[in-house]
Amino acid sequence: MFDYSGMVTHKYALVYGVTRYTMATVNGAIPNLSYPDADASAMVAVLQSNGYTVSSRWVSGNGHVWTNGTDTSKVIGSLTATSQDGSMSVGAGPGDIDAPSKPNILSDIQALSGTIGPNDVLLIYFSGHGTQDTIAAPTREYFDPYGAVMNDGTGSYYDFPAPSVRDDELGSAFNAINTPRKVLILDTCNSGGFIGNTLEVDTTPQLYTGGPPLVTPGTLIQAIANYSSMQSSPTGLSPYGAQVLSAAGRDESSYEYSVLPDGTPLAHGVMTYFLLQGFQGSQADLNHDGRTTVLEAFAFVKAGIEKNWNPYYLAANQAFEPHISGGPVDFVLF
Amino acid sequence: MSWRRVSRSLLFIILAFWTTGAAYAFSIGVGGTGAVTLSAGQGFGPKLQYGGGASIDLVFPILDWLRLDTSLDLFTVSPSDVSGGFLYRGYSGAAMAIMAQASAVLVSSPSLGLIRTGGGLGFAAALPTYWYTTLAFFYLEPRVQGLLDWEPAGLPRFSFQLSVPVRMQLRRDLRYSASAGIGIGVLYRVGKER
Numbered sequence: 001m002f003d004y005s006g007m008v009t010h011k012y013a014l015v016y017g018v019t020r021y022t023m024a025t026v027n028g029a030i031p032n033l034s035y036p037d038a039d040a041s042a043m044v045a046v047l048q049s050n051g052y053t054v055s056s057r058w059v060s061g062n063g064h065v066w067t068n069g070t071d072t073s074k075v076i077g078s079l080t081a082t083s084q085d086g087s088m089s090v091g092a093g094p095g096d097i098d099a100p101s102k103p104n105i106l107s108d109i110q111a112l113s114g115t116i117g118p119n120d121v122l123l124i125y126f127s128g129h130g131t132q133d134t135i136a137a138p139t140r141e142y143f144d145p146y147g148a149v150m151n152d153g154t155g156s157y158y159d160f161p162a163p164s165v166r167d168d169e170l171g172s173a174f175n176a177i178n179t180p181r182k183v184l185i186l187d188t189c190n191s192g193g194f195i196g197n198t199l200e201v202d203t204t205p206q207l208y209t210g211g212p213p214l215v216t217p218g219t220l221i222q223a224i225a226n227y228s229s230m231q232s233s234p235t236g237l238s239p240y241g242a243q244v245l246s247a248a249g250r251d252e253s254s255y256e257y258s259v260l261p262d263g264t265p266l267a268h269g270v271m272t273y274f275l276l277q278g279f280q281g282s283q284a285d286l287n288h289d290g291r292t293t294v295l296e297a298f299a300f301v302k303a304g305i306e307k308n309w310n311p312y313y314l315a316a317n318q319a320f321e322p323h324i325s326g327g328p329v330d331f332v333l334f
Numbered sequence: 335m336s337w338r339r340v341s342r343s344l345l346f347i348i349l350a351f352w353t354t355g356a357a358y359a360f361s362i363g364v365g366g367t368g369a370v371t372l373s374a375g376q377g378f379g380p381k382l383q384y385g386g387g388a389s390i391d392l393v394f395p396i397l398d399w400l401r402l403d404t405s406l407d408l409f410t411v412s413p414s415d416v417s418g419g420f421l422y423r424g425y426s427g428a429a430m431a432i433m434a435q436a437s438a439v440l441v442s443s444p445s446l447g448l449i450r451t452g453g454g455l456g457f458a459a460a461l462p463t464y465w466y467t468t469l470a471f472f473y474l475e476p477r478v479q480g481l482l483d484w485e486p487a488g489l490p491r492f493s494f495q496l497s498v499p500v501r502m503q504l505r506r507d508l509r510y511s512a513s514a515g516i517g518i519g520v521l522y523r524v525g526k527e528r
Contacts, residue, residue: 121419180377181419199507200469213468220461223472230506240376240507286466291416295423299466326469328507329375332419 011121013047014108015040016100017058018128018146022090024078030129030150030159035256037061039127039187039272044069046279050334052123055108057100059146065095072098076146090147090163099146100126102165106173113176121181121331127269130188131159132251138235141193141250142166143186167194167236174242181331182242183294187269189253191246192323196236199226200326206249208321210314239327243294245301247271248320255320261312271322274304279334291332298324361393365519367499371411373422373511381422385411385513389431393521399452403433407458411513413465427462429475437483447487454479460503474504479517495519 017040021030040058047054058066063075077093098104109124116122129144142148142164149160174182186194192206201222203213232238247254247269256269266273278284278300279292286296302322310319367387374380387409394402410426433456441449458475479499486492496518503511 119419197469199471200464201471203463203468203470215461215463215470219470220472223461223470227472227474227506287413289416293416293421295464295466302466324467324469326464326467326471328373328422328505329378330413330421330423332416332421 009117009119011052012112012116013052013054013123015044015054015056016105016126018100019061020059020063022079023063023076029079030144030148033256035268036127038267039269042276043125046276059099065099067098089149101147102145102163105145109173110176116177116179118179120179122177122179123183125185127187127272130190132190140166140235141190143188171237171241183331184242184244187247187272189248190250191248192250194236194246195244195323195325196233196238197326198230198232204321207251208249208319239325243331244325245294245298246323249323252320255318260308270305270309271301274301292334293330293332295330297333298322359523359525361521361523363391363519363521365389365517367515367517369513369515371511371513374509376509378420381414383411383414383422385409399436399438401435403435405431407431424465425462427460429458429460431458432456433477445487448485450483452481475501477501491523493521
């Protein structure tokens with residue numbers, strides 16, 4: 001058995017963002033976003049300034065692929081078909097070889113398996129689209145790297161699974177990493193589906209409709225059942241495999257915007273904006289002990305969204321709540 | 335059984351105790367506890383967490399030397415330190431507890447009153463949530479405690495309690511978790527005078 005009680009020796013991060021999904025936007029394509037490249041770029045800077053060794057890939061708004069903070073000047077491909085039965089695909093572009101695609105993301109994780117030791121930290125951050133397969137039971141959630149395409153051939157709109165990244169696929173990649181200190185931060189829709197708890201009952205609903213979370217008799221019954229069975233959630237990553245900080249619940253969307261309702265410039269994913277605020281100047285160090293943990297970062301982000309976003313967008317059904325994995329252990333980020 | 339029926343049943347039991355209090359004395363009380371918890375997770379070393387709690391107690395005498403203490407506890411356990419780059423999360427919540435307490439007279443004095451010493455054995459069911467989260471979880475908690483009970487001569491219905499509780503949190507997500515502390519409490523006897 002590994003002894004994880006020693007000091008953290010190295011901190012590694014993989015940072016990804018996809019602002020533009022295809023050079024040719026046609027009917028049925030995944031819509032492009034505005035700020036994942038800004039999210040990824042800012043996240044790289046803040047992680048590097050806090051001692052992380054960072055590798056990054058993102059696609060900017062003009063379709064250029066960036067690696068490790070440098071513009072390769074190579075562009076991504078275009079959609080080659082517009083069929084909505086799952087056969088839609090993205091044609092090869094010169095930037096594909098370096099793009100934040102599913103093969104590259106999984107390969108990046110695999111490449112760290114020989115480097116990361118049991119006391120090291122691995123943080124993976126992704127900003128872009130996420131989606132939910134509502135036909136599967138239970139539902140399955142994905143995040144959409146470059147190469148993801150839409151599929152509504154069965155009448156329910158979700159992304160064609162093969163080029164997207166599902167929780168268990170990421171979990172398999174994580175198994176090669178020899179540290180329990182793995183942190184996954186997803187600024188995507190439906191990202192709460194990547195959380196798979198064993199004991200805990202999350203009283204914040206996966207689709208937030210307002211009001212405080214409530215501990216009900218049902219919560220107690222479910223908690224006792226979980227205690228009795230100790231069976232992990234059928235989907236999502238176990239808290240003993242990785243701590244997940246998700247922008248939104250399993251059944252809800254997250255958002256990006258240019259300004260906050262009070263006029264403050266945003267120009268990021270809403271969750272990432274508050275995460276960056278928390279990391280800069282150690283505002284997320286809630287107990288002022290000189291360290292910022294995953295849980296403190298979550299609490300800071302959640303408070304920011306609940307105060308500065310949700311009251312203004314609840315009526316438009318655009319309120320959302322971040323979620324976090326359970327488990328007894330929390331990790332120091334910086 | 336519906337929750338309404340359960341509520342009615344509980345109400346009946348409470349009223350029954352109150353109305354028959356003259357014949358079957360029992361005590362109500364409040365208390366507070368400070369404790370230190372030692373926890374160790376899978377693959378992670380042990381660390382200390384500090385906490386405290388408050389309780390509301392209903393205590394039923396069974397024999398002169400034996401009584402049953404039922405309580406609703408509200409408690410909190412702070413996070414551990416961050417040494418080694420990890421910590422055990424803090425949590426707060428509620429627990430329902432039941433404990434059999436046996437005691438023997440240590441001092442009986444007209445001026446001082448009655449001092450008893452003894453111990454208790456029981457268990458609790460806890461439902462806390464982690465600090466900063468809405469994640470609730472459940473565990474069982476066997477409890478033992480030593481206690482010192484003082485019934486002052488001038489306050490025949492009151493007794494003041496000093497206890498040393500030792501508790502084992504049977505948490506299935508930790509290798510072990512146990513706490514020890516010190517508690518104080520006051521009981522007020524309802525019903526007939528002895």
